[in-house]
Amino acid sequence: MIEENIPLIAFGNIVMTGGNTCWAIIGAQGRYRVATFIFFLSSWVVTIPLAAISVYALFLDLKGLTATVIIGFLCACTTLGYVLLLSDWPRLSEKVRAINLETGEVDSSDDESSSVSSASSSSSSSSSSSSSSSSSSLTSSGSTSKPSSLVRSSSLLRGDWALRLLRSTKETPSK
DSSP, rough: OOOHHHHHHHHHHHHHHHHHHHHHHHHTOHHHHHHHHHHHIIIIIIIIHHHHHIIIIIOOOOOOHHHHHHHHHHHHHHHHHHHTOOOOOOHHHHHHHHHHHHOOOOOSSGGOOOOOOOOGGHHHHHHHHHHHHHHHHHHHTTTTTTOOHHHHHHHHTTTHHHHHHHHHHSSSSOO
16 A cells, blocks of 8 residues: 555655745745745645545545645645745845844855865865955955945955944943
């Protein structure tokens, strides 16, 4: 009985991987509620009613339950893919950039300074920090034309975040 379901489970795994990838990308856009609501709705509106119908009305066995779970994931994956394709990428990237500037988090692997290969990670960390400081000095001198949001994020790379942290701890009274 389980051997008959292995092809269905394999197909379901592909669909589930696509849905989870779309969920993670939509969540990275800062819209976890939308992605989670779509999965929730898919489970309660599609998967559970179809599972009840396949078991109690159609008297299907494990194959029917496996198929209903796959159909539910397929609905979620399709809807999440639709939301992902219709995303306003420029607006969402500015929103995430603004959040990162406020919190001081910079987690980007596509900076100019991180184009060094990961094979020599110990030497690349020192060279990337020196190239980061040289690129930020170029930015502050005005010899390159980067958008102002990139200039602000390069100041975070220079260590201005540490100064802000020290100032904020001095302002709060210690007990």
